[in-house]
Amino acid sequence: MSHSRKVISIHELKVSCGDCSLSEICLPHGLNQEELNELDALILHKPRIEQGEVLFRSGDPMHHLYAVRSGAFKAVLSSNEGAEQITGFYLSGELMGLDGFGDDVHQCTMVALETSTVCAIDIDELEKLSTRAPGLRRQLRHLIGAEINHDHRNLLALGQLKGEERLAAFLLNISRRLKKRGFSPYEFNLPMARHDLANYLGLAVETLSRMFSRMIDADLIETNRRHVKLLNTKALCELAQYDCPRESHHASS
Amino acid sequence: MSHSRKVISIHELKVSCGDCSLSEICLPHGLNQEELNELDALILHKPRIEQGEVLFRSGDPMHHLYAVRSGAFKAVLSSNEGAEQITGFYLSGELMGLDGFGDDVHQCTMVALETSTVCAIDIDELEKLSTRAPGLRRQLRHLIGAEINHDHRNLLALGQLKGEERLAAFLLNISRRLKKRGFSPYEFNLPMARHDLANYLGLAVETLSRMFSRMIDADLIETNRRHVKLLNTKALCELAQYDCPRESHHASS
DNA sequence: CGGCTTTTTGAACCCCATCAATATCCGTGG
DNA sequence: CCACGGATATTGATGGGGTTCAAAAAGCCG
Secondary structure (H helix, E strand, C coil): CCHHHHHHHHHHHCCCCCCCCCCCCCCCCCCCHHHHHHHHHCEEECCCECCCCEEECCCCECCEEEEEEECCEEEEEECCCCCEEEEEEECCCCEECHHHCCCCECCCEEEECCCEEEEEEEHHHHHHHHHHCHHHHHHHHHHHHHHHHHHHHHHHHHHHCCHHHHHHHHHHHHHHHHHHCCCCCCEEECCCCHHHHHHHCCCCHHHHHHHHHHHHHCCCEEEECCEEEECCHHHHHHHHCCCCCCCCCCCCC | CCHHHHHHHHHHHCCCCCCCCCCCCCCCCCCCHHHHHHHHHCEEECCCECCCCEEECCCCECCEEEEEEECCEEEEEECCCCCEEEEEEECCCCEECHHHCCCCECCCEEEECCCEEEEEEEHHHHHHHHHHCHHHHHHHHHHHHHHHHHHHHHHHHHHHCCHHHHHHHHHHHHHHHHHHCCCCCCEEECCCCHHHHHHHCCCCHHHHHHHHHHHHHCCCEEEECCEEEECCHHHHHHHHCCCCCCCCCCCCC
């Protein structure tokens, strides 16, 4: 909270898509300079969102899409009996709010898992711009497809895999996403509490804890609270029945 | 296969979006006349697809979206260990192929559940047209949102509901979709075999059969093979924890 | 009618939820 | 600095929902 720190913060708020380190995985990916400038013009950088705060709520009319700039979010869908299901976690560079496409009303509630920042994109402006920016249309389509594919893989996990296998699939999925962002795929901090992860995986917290313990005993991983180290990705891949990043020709980081 | 039968078939092949009874729930919904004509021009009416035949396969490059014109389909996602999960069933008027948006390659295999016909829409042509047809963009967005919301509700069901509750939710969902198409919401034929339905709901066939039996014993439904009659939608709604169509002011058929 | 698939029913087992208790971490204030 | 309290995480014991194995019943088609 010193003065110099404040300056840095202001600087960050001015970051444009072109300068953003996430541009290669986020909406700007594949855009030419002109498209990039136009996209930049309609993006609103929101200030910090603290842990537990809500970005949008089920029932809210949809006005924006949001890209995670820093931090992480969970999307929560509720039944009218109060049961809640986390349908996804969103890391930096990922697009949130597509659940409002159906009838222009958000179905999920989006909650920050840690202090986060987002880029808000007015949906009408994005729509207008997309008519004359083919690169933007293409990237938006790919991000939509990523959301759908993620959901489908999750359905496969919930419908076909056992608890331990689901956890393995999840860890590998996070690993891959973090690697894409330049972080180590073998050692990372999970942004969510056990409680949220258990819900996401359709398990009780206690069961999830047992799955972790079992994997630790089998020397597949090491954990310390939210810190996770993957020790045997091959075995994890076999457990997960999916997502094997093909430990390619000594090309790992 | 008589000559007169052939004539009928040809007639069906000439149906345009404007004449199609599904236009109100399918892609043409909300389009003006000009947009409609342009959409019509790029739609390819495919001939019959027999039960069990594949519309597209996991790994195929995506070239088209498909709308169900008659019949029904299932989307199957496979793990690399051979486990299969049905991620959705598609009825007339619904859009198939969005799973290819991610990287222009289909992730699911789409299989006809009965003899069916589809409208194929070239993705590049649709893309071009959408730049100058705002109504089409809007409707496409809504259909994408419907797919995402469907998947999310399914995740909620698989993660939070018990077998019987999932079945109730499914029956009500089918009921609502059929009602939208002008069929009775209380009595209908399921297009899929028990085997497929069990997989979709993440249950063993035997368990699903028991769920049916239990509902029959409780006078919630009646069944005869694939024919289903809903006797107590209120109770089904309570079971499903969702999707209650609100048995509105004596407005039922 | 005969052979096939589909559906239903029965019995034993297993994964996972639930209840209960302990352990660990973390922030706060004495 | 340590003590305390609350949230978070792990471990144990028990029971239930669902799978699996097995077999019978019912529908379908030639």
